[in-house]
Amino acid sequence: GAGVSQTPSNKVTEKGKYVELRCDPISGHTALYWYRQSLGQGPEFLIYFQGTGAADDSGLPNDRFFAVRPEGSVSTLKIQRTERGDSAVYLCASSSTYNSPLHFGNGTRLTVT
Amino acid sequence: SQQGEEDPQALSIQEGENATMNCSYKTSINNLQWYRQNSGRGLVHLILIRSNEREKHSGRLRVTLDTSKKSSSLLITASRAADTASYFCAFLMNRDDKIIFGKGTRLHILP
Numbered sequence: 001g002a003g004v005s006q007t008p009s010n011k012v013t014e015k016g017k018y019v020e021l022r023c024d025p026i027s028g029h030t031a032l033y034w035y036r037q038s039l040g041q042g043p044e045f046l047i048y049f050q051g052t053g054a055a056d057d058s059g060l061p062n063d064r065f066f067a068v069r070p071e072g073s074v075s076t077l078k079i080q081r082t083e084r085g086d087s088a089v090y091l092c093a094s095s096s097t098y099n100s101p102l103h104f105g106n107g108t109r110l111t112v113t
Numbered sequence: 114s115q116q117g118e119e120d121p122q123a124l125s126i127q128e129g130e131n132a133t134m135n136c137s138y139k140t141s142i143n144n145l146q147w148y149r150q151n152s153g154r155g156l157v158h159l160i161l162i163r164s165n166e167r168e169k170h171s172g173r174l175r176v177t178l179d180t181s182k183k184s185s186s187l188l189i190t191a192s193r194a195a196d197t198a199s200y201f202c203a204f205l206m207n208r209d210d211k212i213i214f215g216k217g218t219r220l221h222i223l224p
Contacts, residue, residue, distance in 0.1 A: 056211045
């Protein structure tokens with residue numbers, strides 16, 4: 001079956017602009033995670049959904065970051081007033097249950113100029 | 114930081130040798146997982162070990178878990194050039210059900 005899909009694969013935006021990053025998880029997966037990864041570092045936890053609700057959003061850096069999953073499937077990570085420090089690869093992953101392995105998408109590489 | 118610590122940060126070995134990577138964590142966990150990443154994009158799940166398990170095998174991979182020391186190791190036997198990648202441990206915390214990743218080990222297999 002189809003894996004986790006993330007769009008766009010690359011996004012270049014100017015400082016101060018708004019961006020949306022989309023994640024299509026594997027069908028039927030209830031758990032969905034967003035991570036951010038900088039070069040040479042491990043994935044940094046941002047937010048975790050169980051169904052439609054954000055079970056834990058403690059990793060969101062500040063109130064410029066927001067994520068939704070309105071129907072318990074597709075999720076969108078929204079970043080307002082982007083800053084150069086937001087440049088990174090944003091990874092999405094889903095799993096069938098909270099304690100199952102994660103299936104990752106290929107990520108969105110965000111570059112803020 | 115809630116992140117796990119991995120060592121070594123980087124490892125270069127000859128093809129055919131065994132590679133061992135270690136991971137330590139700080140909190141009570143439900144399970145610990147190992148992932149592989151090529152070229153800085155999506156990670157691929159390798160193996161999951163639950164907190165009540167001590168050792169697990171999958172092909173050329175062997176994972177151990179010592180919950181008293183809060184540490185795990187990943188052994189890759191008979192390494193191949195194709196094993197060159199970054200390897201990450203990740204643990205599911207009991208406290209709040211989120212999965213936290215370590216900083217990774219960059220493995221380079223020399224031909």
